[in-house]
Amino acid sequence: MTQKKFLDNFRDEIQKGFVSDRISPNNIAELQKYKRKSEIPSMENFYEAIENFENKKTFELEKPSVGYFCNIVPEEIILACDLHPVRLCCEDQVCAQAGEEIAPGDICCVIKSICGKFYGRLYENLNLVIIPGTCDPKTKLAELISPLKEIYFLDPGRDSDYLENAAIWESRYTELFDFLKKRFHKNPGRTQLISACHKTNKRTEIFRKIYQLRTDYPDSINVFDYYIMIYASFFMEIELWNDFAEKVYSQALEKKKTQNKPRILLVGTPVIFPNFKIIDVLEQSGLAMATDIQCTSFGRFFNPVEIDEDTESGIIRALALKNIAGSICPCLLNLEKMANLIIDTVNQYNLDGVIYYNLRLCQVFEIQTAILRQILKQRNIPFISIKTDLGKEDTGQLKTRLEAFREMLESHRK
Ligand code: SF4
Ligand code: SF4
Numbered sequence: 001m002t003q004k005k006f007l008d009n010f011r012d013e014i015q016k017g018f019v020s021d022r023i024s025p026n027n028i029a030e031l032q033k034y035k036r037k038s039e040i041p042s043m044e045n046f047y048e049a050i051e052n053f054e055n056k057k058t059f060e061l062e063k064p065s066v067g068y069f070c071n072i073v074p075e076e077i078i079l080a081c082d083l084h085p086v087r088l089c090c091e092d093q094v095c096a097q098a099g100e101e102i103a104p105g106d107i108c109c110v111i112k113s114i115c116g117k118f119y120g121r122l123y124e125n126l127n128l129v130i131i132p133g134t135c136d137p138k139t140k141l142a143e144l145i146s147p148l149k150e151i152y153f154l155d156p157g158r159d160s161d162y163l164e165n166a167a168i169w170e171s172r173y174t175e176l177f178d179f180l181k182k183r184f185h186k187n188p189g190r191t192q193l194i195s196a197c198h199k200t201n202k203r204t205e206i207f208r209k210i211y212q213l214r215t216d217y218p219d220s221i222n223v224f225d226y227y228i229m230i231y232a233s234f235f236m237e238i239e240l241w242n243d244f245a246e247k248v249y250s251q252a253l254e255k256k257k258t259q260n261k262p263r264i265l266l267v268g269t270p271v272i273f274p275n276f277k278i279i280d281v282l283e284q285s286g287l288a289m290a291t292d293i294q295c296t297s298f299g300r301f302f303n304p305v306e307i308d309e310d311t312e313s314g315i316i317r318a319l320a321l322k323n324i325a326g327s328i329c330p331c332l333l334n335l336e337k338m339a340n341l342i343i344d345t346v347n348q349y350n351l352d353g354v355i356y357y358n359l360r361l362c363q364v365f366e367i368q369t370a371i372l373r374q375i376l377k378q379r380n381i382p383f384i385s386i387k388t389d390l391g392k393e394d395t396g397q398l399k400t401r402l403e404a405f406r407e408m409l410e411s412h413r414k
Contacts, residue, residue, distance in 0.1 A: 006146035014147040018102055023120030025094035027054055027274040034224040034276065039255060042247035043225050046232045049244075050273065053235050056122075064127040064184055069114075069141075071295050071327055072132045073154055074173060074319045076305065079196035079238070080188045081180040086126065087234035089296060090114050091275035091359070093390040095122075102144060103137075108361040109390045111137045118145045128183065130154055130176070134331040135364050152179060160332040162325035169320035170313060177316070193315045197305040199238045206245045207301035211291065213252060215349040218288040219259055220252040223279045226289075230297045231273040262409040263290035265345055267338075268357035268365055270296035275390055277398075278357050285402035287409075291349055293341060299328040330364040338368070339375045346381050352409045353382035355402075360389045382409055 007014065028051060035047045063084045068075075070089070078085040090113040099116030117123055126149060131142040133155035142153045156172045159165055181187060210229075213220050221229075229248065233241050264287050271279055271294065282289055292298050303326050307318045328338060342354060354376060358365040369385045376383040384405045388394055 006143040006151065008146070011147040018119050019148070020098065020120055023094060023098045023116060023122070025054075025092050025274075027092070030274045030276075034228060037222060038225050040221065040225060040248055040251045042244065042251055043228065045244040045247070046225075046228050049232045049236055049240075050228065053232075065125065066128045066130060066180075067123060067126040067149075068130040068132075069138060070132045070134050071300050071329060072134065072156060072323050073130050074176075074323050076193060076196040076200055076319055077173060077177050077180065077316075078130075079199065080177070080192040081184055081186045082188070082192070083127075083180065083184060083186075084237070087296075088114065088117075088123070088129070089234070089270065089272055090117055091272045091390060092117070093275070095120065096390055106361055107137060108359055110359065110362070111141055113390075114141060115144055118148050123149070128152060132156070133158075134329055135362075138331075152176065156320075156324055158332050160325055160327055160334045160337075162321055165324070166317055166320060169324050170317050173316045173320055174313070190310065190312045190315065193312060194307070194310060197307060197315065197318075199242075201304040202242050203233070203238055203245075204301050204304045206242055206249060207297075209249050210245065210252070211298065211302065213249070213256075215291045217256045217258070218261075218263065218290045219257060220255045221248065223283060223289045224276060227271050227273060227276065227279065227297070230271075233301075234296075259288060261286055261288040262352040262406055262413070263288050263349070265290070265342065265349075265351045265354045266292045266294065266357060267342060267354055268294065269359045269362060270294045271357075272296060277388065277390075277392065277395065278355075278386065281395060281398045281402055282355070285399055286406050287355075287402060290351060291345060293328060293338075293345060295327075295329055330368055335368050335371065339372060342372070342376065343379055343381065352413065353384070353405065355405075356383065356385040358385065358387045360387055382412060 031047060031050055063082060065084045065086050066078050067086050067088045075085045091110060092113045095116030096109045096112040098120050099112035102115040102119050103112050129149045130152045131138060133139045142151050154172060154176060156169050157165060210221060214226065229245060266289050279289060303322050305318050305322050307315055327334065346354065356369060356372060373383050386398060388398060
């Protein structure tokens with residue numbers, strides 16, 4: 001049974017010590033700053049959706065809401081149960097400072113932010129939280145927030161080889177499906193799973209058009225709008241997101257213009273609003289982020305669910321193939337896949353260089369940096385790794401490094 005009441009006997013003590021009055025991260029001013037940079041009128045829909053979410057209006061849904069982290073949790077299974085999935089991956093400085101009390105010391109800022117949000121009572125109206133066993137801190141997170149929320153711990157293991165593990169993943173996903181049905185008194189089956197896959201596949205179709213367009217014309221949808229759309233997908237109803245994104249795509253087609261900045265592949269830690277420091281600096285340094293390999297954007301949207309056998313178990317296997325075997329998360333064993341993906345993406349889209357972006361104290365991204373650097377060096381692919389945190393203090397230093405990288409790329413082109 002993977003639904004556990006961790007720390008249940010100490011709930012009162014922990015709540016007494018740590019639960020604080022609502023913290024109030026105010027990201028609206030930041031949001032407006034990026035909105036002013038947008039040249040696409042229909043992006044307004046996404047900015048407004050985020051503003052509502054930040055003001056906590058979007059959570060007041062008729063459906064129960066299920067929070068989750070990471071790509072290995074299958075959104076489609078939550079949707080099939082007629083529940084509203086909300087992705088909770090978070091990089092917020094104010095929340096990270098609040099989370100310092102619960103997860104002090106050398107823990108990554110993502111875990112601190114998440115703890116800050118939960119203990120600051122910003123997720124009161126979630127009905128359940130699904131936590132995957134990706135990295136070690138995420139695994140422990142299941143325990144840390146269990147005094148506040150009902151938790152479902154999903155641990156499919158860290159070997160991403162499909163042929164070896166398909167049966168295990170199918171049983172883990174089936175257990176989750178059965179649990180959600182029972183917990184929320186629902187009775188979905190094959191039809192609801194297929195319908196959920198159609199929704200996410202439609203999103204993939206639109207995302208791919210946007211991704212392809214930006215590889216040729218990065219300025220058609222500026223980098224801030226791109227990540228604003230990604231962030232809005234964390235909590236928006238999928239069909240509404242699809243509708244808004246389609247409008248953005250049509251308007252972006254009219255903005256196609258060739259530019260001469262070095263074209264970058266951004267790889268590594270996901271960029272999540274409000275933590276836009278890396279893309280701010282990238283833009284200020286005269287680089288164009290033409291494409292990315294990150295779990296919240298490319299990793300989540302690029303591949304469709306491919307159903308070969310439309311039985312319930314066939315669909316669940318197809319979800320595992322997409323979400324776990326196809327995962328680019330560094331917590332899983334897939335470094336060779338990642339290296340090949342980077343090389344293929346650079347070659348396919350004729351990119352000038354790779355920025356490998358990592359948040360301080362995240363060991364899983366950090367540990368593979370030297371190997372990736374060496375592989376890309378042998379392929380003559382320019383590479384720079386950037387390690388930073390949520391603060392703004394190192395902005396000038398990062399800009400200097402990225403400007404030097406841009407100059408190197410420009411001379412490489414000649
Ligand atoms: S990189 Fe891995 S651990 Fe990090 S958010 Fe993505 S799926 Fe989760
Ligand atoms: S993958 Fe890295 S940044 Fe994300 S929660 Fe784990 S340690 Fe933190």
